[in-house]
Amino acid sequence: xxxxxxxxxxxxxxxxxxxxxxxxxxxxxxxxxxxxxxxxxxxxxxxxxxxxxxxxxxxxxxxxxxxxxxxxxxxxxxxxxxxxxxxxxxxxxxxxxxxxxxxxxxxxxxxxxxxxxxxxxxxxxxxxxxxxxxxxxxxxxxxxxxxxxxxxxxxxxxxxxxxxxxxxxxxxxxxxxxxxxxxxxxxxxxxxxxxxxxxxxxxxxxxxxxxxxxxxxxxxxxxxxxxxxxxxxxxxxxxxxxxxxxxxxxxxxxxxxxxxxxxxxxxxxxxxxxxxxxxxxxxxxxxxxxxxxxxxxxxxxxxxxxxxxxxxxxxxxxxxxxxxxxxxxxxxxxxxxxxxxxxxxxxxxxxxxxxxxxxxxxxxxxxxxxxxxxxxxxxxxxxxxxxxxxxxxxxxxxxxxxxxxxxxxxxxxxxxxxxxxxxxxxxxxxxxxxxxxxxxxxxxxxxxxxxxxxxxxxxxxxxxxxxxxxxxxxxxxxxxxxxxxxxxxxxxxxxxxxxxxxxxxx
Amino acid sequence: xxxxxxxxxxxxxxxxxxxxxxxxxxxxxxxxxxxxxxxxxxxxxxxxxxxxxxxxxxxxxxxxxxxxxxxxxxxxxxxxxxxxxxxxxxxxxxxxxxxxxxxxxxxxxxxxxxxxxxxxxxxxxxxxxxxxxxxxxxxxxxxxxxxxxxxxxxxxxx
Numbered sequence: 001x002x003x004x005x006x007x008x009x010x011x012x013x014x015x016x017x018x019x020x021x022x023x024x025x026x027x028x029x030x031x032x033x034x035x036x037x038x039x040x041x042x043x044x045x046x047x048x049x050x051x052x053x054x055x056x057x058x059x060x061x062x063x064x065x066x067x068x069x070x071x072x073x074x075x076x077x078x079x080x081x082x083x084x085x086x087x088x089x090x091x092x093x094x095x096x097x098x099x100x101x102x103x104x105x106x107x108x109x110x111x112x113x114x115x116x117x118x119x120x121x122x123x124x125x126x127x128x129x130x131x132x133x134x135x136x137x138x139x140x141x142x143x144x145x146x147x148x149x150x151x152x153x154x155x156x157x158x159x160x161x162x163x164x165x166x167x168x169x170x171x172x173x174x175x176x177x178x179x180x181x182x183x184x185x186x187x188x189x190x191x192x193x194x195x196x197x198x199x200x201x202x203x204x205x206x207x208x209x210x211x212x213x214x215x216x217x218x219x220x221x222x223x224x225x226x227x228x229x230x231x232x233x234x235x236x237x238x239x240x241x242x243x244x245x246x247x248x249x250x251x252x253x254x255x256x257x258x259x260x261x262x263x264x265x266x267x268x269x270x271x272x273x274x275x276x277x278x279x280x281x282x283x284x285x286x287x288x289x290x291x292x293x294x295x296x297x298x299x300x301x302x303x304x305x306x307x308x309x310x311x312x313x314x315x316x317x318x319x320x321x322x323x324x325x326x327x328x329x330x331x332x333x334x335x336x337x338x339x340x341x342x343x344x345x346x347x348x349x350x351x352x353x354x355x356x357x358x359x360x361x362x363x364x365x366x367x368x369x370x371x372x373x374x375x376x377x378x379x380x381x382x383x384x385x386x387x388x389x390x391x392x393x394x395x396x397x398x399x400x401x402x403x404x405x406x407x408x409x410x411x412x413x414x415x416x417x418x419x420x421x422x423x424x425x426x427x428x429x430x431x432x433x434x435x436x437x438x439x440x441x442x443x444x445x446x447x448x449x450x451x452x453x454x455x456x457x458x459x460x461x462x463x464x465x466x467x468x469x470x471x472x473x474x475x476x477x478x479x480x481x482x483x484x485x486x487x488x489x490x491x492x493x494x495x496x497x498x499x500x501x502x503x504x505x506x
Numbered sequence: 507x508x509x510x511x512x513x514x515x516x517x518x519x520x521x522x523x524x525x526x527x528x529x530x531x532x533x534x535x536x537x538x539x540x541x542x543x544x545x546x547x548x549x550x551x552x553x554x555x556x557x558x559x560x561x562x563x564x565x566x567x568x569x570x571x572x573x574x575x576x577x578x579x580x581x582x583x584x585x586x587x588x589x590x591x592x593x594x595x596x597x598x599x600x601x602x603x604x605x606x607x608x609x610x611x612x613x614x615x616x617x618x619x620x621x622x623x624x625x626x627x628x629x630x631x632x633x634x635x636x637x638x639x640x641x642x643x644x645x646x647x648x649x650x651x652x653x654x655x656x657x658x659x660x661x662x663x664x
Contacts, residue, residue: 179536179561186553189552193543193554222588222592402649406655406656409656411606414603414606429584429586430522431521452556456549461548
């Protein structure tokens with residue numbers, strides 16, 4: 001405990017330096033804007049800002065990008081509550097009761113509860129991150145190639161199980177992502193694979209053009225030409241204060257959403273999206289009056305908003321402790337750290353304490369900044385939504401091209417982004433989840449290396465994966481997930497995802 | 507009633523059957539292309555080992571998606587109302603990608619925005635030009651000048 005507090009003090013000595021404070025603030029503002037704009041989720045926002053972080057020191061870079069990430073989580077709630085437009089996917093559930101509250105003239109309290117819930121969840125989960133990440137990192141020092149193989153396979157299966165819709169379709173996407181990750185030079189043999197003479201492909205396909213294409217561009221292709229959004233309500237500051245009853249009813253959902261969101265955030269997948277769906281389902285189930293849900297229940301705002309913010313923080317645990325991204329957002333952030341020559345993994349916390357603890361402390365600071373930003377300045381931010389979408393989306397397109405090109409000054413990356421945008425557009429029409437593609441792309445080199453090293457260690461025997469306790473445990477978990485997924489097929493029962501409404505997102 | 511829709515796709519086709527079949531075809535293509543890389547042995551897997559394994563997995567999953575596809579929606583039920591605009595947007599961006607290095611960032615963005623706002627969205631010419639020039643020069647100043655991001659310059663240093 002004393003060690004943690006000492007380290008946290010070190011973190012605050014880093015996070016409270018004026019330059020880091022300024023970048024945390026800038027990150028939160030950009031994130032809030034990005035979260036509010038339809039077509040620009042946290043991933044596209046972080047990807048676009050990535051090139052601008054190359055010239056910064058690594059602590060500032062990660063603080064800035066993390067600010068964008070949880071700023072977007074906060075920002076997404078504003079458009080959901082006031083306009084029924086989810087700025088990013090995790091806010092879909094907030095739309096239901098948040099907008100119903102706005103229609104009943106309670107939009108202000110809904111915004112306040114969303115901000116308070118996000119703040120509480122963000123703070124609680126940073127505390128959990130602070131204790132869990134170093135423990136997990138020291139445990140991960142026992143991992144060899146077979147354990148990493150098991151961890152990555154389990155991660156992909158958890159992602160497939162947790163995501164909405166068909167598990168097989170999600171696995172198909174994950175394998176497609178892994179195949180994209182095979183393009184480029186094979187690290188073990190030096191062979192250049194599937195590059196067809198394009199020199200830029202020798203280094204493989206980068207996560208940024210794929211992420212911006214799949215998530216940013218495909219969204220624009222789907223929504224371009226939509227009618228201008230309806231007029232925006234701007235609640236005054238005094239209208240934001242929730243009633244005593246609303247506060248009382250929100251406490252439970254906020255605590256439950258925080259715990260649930262953090263736990264879901266640790267496991268791979270689009271955790272912040274899934275957590276808000278699951279939280280909404282649980283709150284509806286636990287409510288004595290489930291019929292209020294859909295008609296402006298404050299619990300339907302408090303739970304999902306807390307859960308998606310807690311999940312955003314939880315996702316940093318495996319990223320910082322194991323060097324393994326749980327989703328596309330953390331994958332891009334890992335890329336931002338690696339650009340500076342820092343190798344993420346179990347040794348990061350020991351070798352770069354300023355980076356880790358400065359980052360943790362900056363998250364406390366970021367949560368306070370966002371609370372200050374989101375409540376009094378909500379009227380200022382919603383002005384952005386008055387810009388007609390027909391002006392916004394061409395500008396977003398230009399930002400996509402700018403951001404992708406500037407990562408490596410490569411036009412090929414722009415082509416990849418356009419290809420991925422088209423692919424994402426078609427796949428979404430066919431009901432496929434896109435996050436596994438991005439995650440598969442990032443995990444592919446790690447998975448290939450660990451599989452081949454494991455086989456080399458065992459002289460070609462797959463038995464090595466079933467001889468080591470940690471690896472066996474992970475494979476058992478993976479096997480159980482497959483059995484759970486098969487259960488509704490065999491017994492014709494309802495899947496848990498359908499019960500919590502998760503299948504509605506697909 | 508005809509078995510084919512106006513677009514030529516049979517009406518009984520379901521989206522999972524189509525997408526599953528496409529993934530099987532892609533898996534076969536990858537496996538075919540993978541012949542160029544040595545598979546190695548189990549104790550020393552080569553560069554072709556993992557791609558082949560993944561191609562097999564993609565083929566198997568694609569087959570399962572296709573076989574379980576009877577409950578999926580019919581292909582005809584997918585709405586493609588925005589597809590025309592989506593294609594135009596993609597073509598516009600493609601041309602911009604071609605022009606980016608020879609013409610420079612600012613000229614390319616001006617041209618792209620004039621096309622998107624003036625031609626696709628039919629905004630008034632003056633507003634279109636103001637937005638296009640404003641966006642191109644302000645974004646260049648913020649990213650290239652303030653944040654030191656490398657952006658291409660075209661003729662006359664633009």
